[in-house]
Amino acid sequence: MQRYFLKSADKNALILDDEQTHHVVRVMRMRAGQRIEVVLSNQQAGVAEITAIEDTGVTLQWVLDDTTTKELLVNVTIACGLPKGDKLEWIVQKATELGASAFQPFETAWSVVKWENKKQSKKIERLQKIAQEAAEQSHRNVVPTVQPFLSSKAFLQTLKEYDVVIVAYEETAKEGQYAAFKQVVQMLKPGQNVLAIFGAEGGLSTQEVASFVQENAVVCGLGPRIMRAETAPLYVLSALSYALELN
Numbered sequence: 001m002q003r004y005f006l007k008s009a010d011k012n013a014l015i016l017d018d019e020q021t022h023h024v025v026r027v028m029r030m031r032a033g034q035r036i037e038v039v040l041s042n043q044q045a046g047v048a049e050i051t052a053i054e055d056t057g058v059t060l061q062w063v064l065d066d067t068t069t070k071e072l073l074v075n076v077t078i079a080c081g082l083p084k085g086d087k088l089e090w091i092v093q094k095a096t097e098l099g100a101s102a103f104q105p106f107e108t109a110w111s112v113v114k115w116e117n118k119k120q121s122k123k124i125e126r127l128q129k130i131a132q133e134a135a136e137q138s139h140r141n142v143v144p145t146v147q148p149f150l151s152s153k154a155f156l157q158t159l160k161e162y163d164v165v166i167v168a169y170e171e172t173a174k175e176g177q178y179a180a181f182k183q184v185v186q187m188l189k190p191g192q193n194v195l196a197i198f199g200a201e202g203g204l205s206t207q208e209v210a211s212f213v214q215e216n217a218v219v220c221g222l223g224p225r226i227m228r229a230e231t232a233p234l235y236v237l238s239a240l241s242y243a244l245e246l247n
Contacts, residue, residue, distance in 0.1 A: 001035060001036060001037050001047070002023075002024075002028060002036050002037065002136070003036070003037040003038070003039065003045075003136045003137075003139050004016060004020050004023075004024075004036060004037070004038050004039070004136065005038075005039045005041075005132060005135065005136065005143055006038050006039065006040055006041065007041055008040060008041060009040045009041045009042040009044075010040075011040070011044075011046070011062040012062070014038060014048055014060035014061070014062060015057070015060075016057065016058050016060070021057050021058050024036065024050070024053075024058055025053055025058065030050060030053075031050070031053070032050050032051060032052055032053060033049065033050065034049070034050050035047050035048065035049050035050070035063065036048055036050070036060075037066065037139065038060070038062075039140075039141055043141045043142055044065070044141075045065070045066040045068075045070075045141050046062055046063070046064060046065045046066050047062075047063045047064050047066065048060040048061060048062050048063060049061050049063050070138075070139055070140050070141045071099065071101075071140065071141055071142055072099035072101070072237075072240060072241065072244060072245070073188075073190040073191070073244045073245070074188050074189075074190065074191070074192045074193070074194050074240065074244065075101040075102075075191075075192070075193045075194065076099065076100050076101050076102075076194045076195075076196060076236075076237060076240065077100070077101060077102040077103065077104055077147075077162070077193070077194070077195045077196070078091065078095050078100050078102070078103050078104070078196055078198070078233045078237075079103075079104040079105075079106055079155065079195055079196065079197045079198065080103070080104070080105055080106070080198050080199075080200070080229070080233065081105075081106065081107070081108030081110070081111040081198065081199045081200035081202075081204070081229070082105060082107075082108070082111045082113035082114070082115065082149075082200055083111070083113065083200045083201055083229045083230060084112065084113055084200075084201060087229060087230045088105065088127065089126070089127065089130055090230055091103075091230050091233055091234075092127050092130050092131050092134070092144075092146065093130050093131075093133075093134045094134075094234055095144075095233050095234060095237055096130075096131050096134035096135055096138065096140070096144050097134050097137070097138040098234060098237035098238060098241060099140075099237055099240075099241060100144050100233075100237060101142065101144055101145075102144050102145045102146070102147060103127065103131070103144060103145070103146045103147065104147045104150065104155065104158070104195075105146075105147070105149045105150070106149065106150045106151070106152065106154075106155035107149075107150065107151045107152045107155070108152065108199050108200055108202075108204060108205075108208065109152070109202075109204075109205045109207070109208060110199065110200065110201075110202030110203060110204070110205060111199070111200035111201075111202060112200075112201075112202070113200065115149055120148065120149050121148075123149075124146050124147075124148060124149070127146040128143075128145075128146045131143055131144045131145075131146055152208070156211055156212070156215065158195075159195065159212065159215040159216075159217060160215065161193070162193045162194060162195040163192040163193050163194065164184060164187075164188065164192055164193075164194045164195070164218070165194075165195045165197065165212065165215065165216065165217040165218065166181065166184055166194070166195070166196050166197065166217065166218050166219075166220050166236070167197045167204070167209055167212050167213075167217050167218065167219045167220065168196065168197065168198050168199075168220055168222055168232045168233075168236065169203075169204060169209055169219045169220065169221065170203050170221075170226050170227075171206075172219050172220060172221035177221050178221045178222075178223060178224075180218055180219065180220045180221070181220035181221065181222060181236075181239070184218055184220065185239060185240060185243045186243070188240075188243075188244065190244075194240075195217075196233065196236050197212060197217065198229060198232050198233055199229065200229050201228075201229050222235050222236065223235075
């Protein structure tokens with residue numbers, strides 16, 4: 001069943017925007033009597049029935065509540081250096097499916113990709129759209145937020161806002177030090193805000209890692225294999241899902 005995120009928080013005023021209306025009528029070719037899943041702006045999910053399709057829009061009626069839990073027990077922000085090509089789009093899409101709560105692109109020393117100031121808002125807007133589509137596809141109750149791009153200095157100042165900060169660092173993995181990530185996962189509590197930091201293709205410099213550690217970040221190896229920039233965030237989210245949802 002198709003899921004749509006609505007701007008209203010009122011069950012009695014279910015309104016699809018123009019793009020959603022087009023998708024229901026022209027793409028899905030739905031008719032009166034068929035049902036869709038909707039999520040209100042207050043994150044309440046449910047099933048709505050199409051009662052009428054007119055030139056003015058689609059009329060919906062709330063049918064039943066959906067109380068199943070779709071979100072991770074912790075709020076995970078994925079912070080990434082800027083990777084090449086469309087890899088960041090891929091990270092946002094797949095990490096949304098795996099339960100990420102937010103994304104924070106930031107400046108890293110070894111990233112070869114640079115965003116022009118005048119194009120940053122367009123890039124963030126596109127990433128936000130990808131996050132919404134992925135949240136609909138995976139039947140999330142929350143659309144992850146894609147935060148504006150931050151300089152390395154500005155990003156460092158945000159670390160204190162989180163309960164737990166982990167840094168994926170390949171040099172730690174090469175040294176065979178895997179215990180830190182396991183210990184962090186075992187100590188997590190429901191509702192905590194977790195920041196997971198990843199470099200771009202070049203990884204993170206020793207100076208960057210040291211600056212994160214000064215802000216109480218935990219440096220973690222993610223097993224014996226070296227992962228690509230777009231793979232490591234998915235590994236972390238999958239591990240958290242297993243530990244918090246499947247055990």
